[in-house]
Amino acid sequence: MQYSVLATDYDGTLATEGAVDSATLTALERYRHRGGRLLLVTGRQLDELLEVFPHGHLFAGIVAENGGVFYQPAQGITRRLAEPLPPVLIDTLKARGVGPISQGQIVVATWEPHGETVEHTVRELALAATVIRNKKAVMVLPQGVNKASGLAVALADLGVEPAQVVGVGDAENDRSLLESSGLGVAVGNAVPELKALADRVMTGDRGAGVQELIAWLLTQA
Structure with a gap:
């Protein structure tokens, strides 16, 4: 083929x-x-x-x-x-009312309408991470x-x-x-x-x- x-x-x-x-x-x-x-x-x-x-x-x-x-x-x-993202990400997201949050071996995920809050948090914490959208899902993964x-x-x-x-x-x-x-x-x-x-x-x-x-x-x- x-x-x-x-x-x-x-x-x-x-x-x-x-x-x-x-x-x-x-x-x-x-x-x-x-x-x-x-x-x-x-x-x-x-x-x-x-x-x-x-x-x-x-x-x-x-x-x-x-x-x-x-x-x-x-x-x-x-x-x-990759290496997992630091715990401070989930702690901060929870403190800002983001939920539900799902944590895998690497990915941290939630759903809309929390996308903007997630992006703001990643920037504020200066994480080497990328926010990826998948329809209504919002995923945070290590950069690259x-x-x-x-x-x-x-x-x-x-x-x-x-x-x-x-x-x-x-x-x-x-x-x-x-x-x-x-x-x-x-x-x-x-x-x-x-x-x-x-x-x-x-x-x-x-x-x-x-x-x-x-x-x-x-x-x-």
């Missing part, structure tokens, strides 16, 4: 309301059967992802926490790809950590060049994933910003769009 790796977002891309349907799983298996390898590149925390998605074994690697964590399902090995940086680690593990990768997503935080892939793809329900920069836009939404993409990829052999 021209593209030997498919790197896909989870929520809003593979999954609908947190679940992946059987037709999409079948399409992923078909891609693997033809020699392709799969990477999952998600903003979700790893433990949470594995609870709702029991098919992690289909993937050669899982980049979680928007690039902060790399998990190798076959080996059961998890690597942190995003889906592109996590993908680079996963590709180095596989010994694959970015030109061989198709990256597919639906939201603002998928921008770096698409830009760092040989072919950037947006599913039909993607935000306009992502569709504008994508090399291809699928007509199908979420899993149906991924199925459509895989069917096209298998014709490019």
Whole structure:
């Protein structure tokens, strides 16, 4: 195949309301059967992802926490790809009424309407951190950590060049994933910003769009 790796977002891309349907799983298996390898590149925390998605074994690697964590399902090995943010961030956010707050191994996350407060707090504390939006989600990650940086680690593990990768997503935080892939793809329900920069836009939404993409990829052999 021209593209030997498919790197896909989870929520809003593979999954609908947190679940992946059987037709999409079948399409992923078909891609693997033809020699392709799969990477999952998600903003979700790893433990949470594995609870709702029991098919992690289909993937050669899982980049979680928007690039902060790399998990190798076959080996059961998890690597942190950055140092966690200092506790003062969460303490200050809580004092300013931000909540709920979710803390992963690396990411600190909350929801709108707290985005402006989070950005102000990061600036005020002079943290080497970046605030990343994902629709209504607001994530804080160490500077330089995003889906592109996590993908680079996963590709180095596989010994694959970015030109061989198709990256597919639906939201603002998928921008770096698409830009760092040989072919950037947006599913039909993607935000306009992502569709504008994508090399291809699928007509199908979420899993149906991924199925459509895989069917096209298998014709490019």
